[in-house]
């Protein structure tokens with residue numbers, strides 16, 4: 143039964159919140175059959191975001207990414223269910239909305255990689271680390 147308890151970290155980014163897409167995103171995950179087990183709206187600090195995106199710290203877009211993610215509140219959520227990490231990524235679409243198929247969240251609601259409205263963990267291991275985002279505490 144262990145796989146039924148799989149969890150992923152999903153965050154609606156500041157542009158998704160500002161554009162009023164919170165309900166639509168929650169609806170898609172609920173209709174799919176996943177269970178919302180935690181949710182918090184918060185203004186992420188630059189320190190928290192730098193920790194969250196630590197693997198990208200040497201990429202040229204890193205400063206822009208931190209500015210974008212701290213430009214307003216985010217909605218941080220934990221979703222649970224069988225295969226939720228992988229299926230969640232499929233529901234999000236590709237990192238670049240231009241490569242995301244219609245029917246995916248990024249494919250339906252955005253056009254720019256630097257404003258792609260939603261985050262989703264890319265592995266169970268990342269999810270376990272990223273879920274600490276809800277507490278605002280550094281990842282362990």
Ligand code: UDP
Pocket residue numbers: 198203207236237255256257258260261262264
């Ligand atoms: N990003 C960007 N430009 C790029 C690649 C990524 O602005 O060329 C941003 C984008 O917001 C993306 C985030 O950095 O969602 C994290 O990048 P990652 O490669 O982890 O993509 P994701 O896992 O979010 O699909």
Ligand code: MG
Pocket residue numbers: 262264
């Ligand atoms: Mg990623």
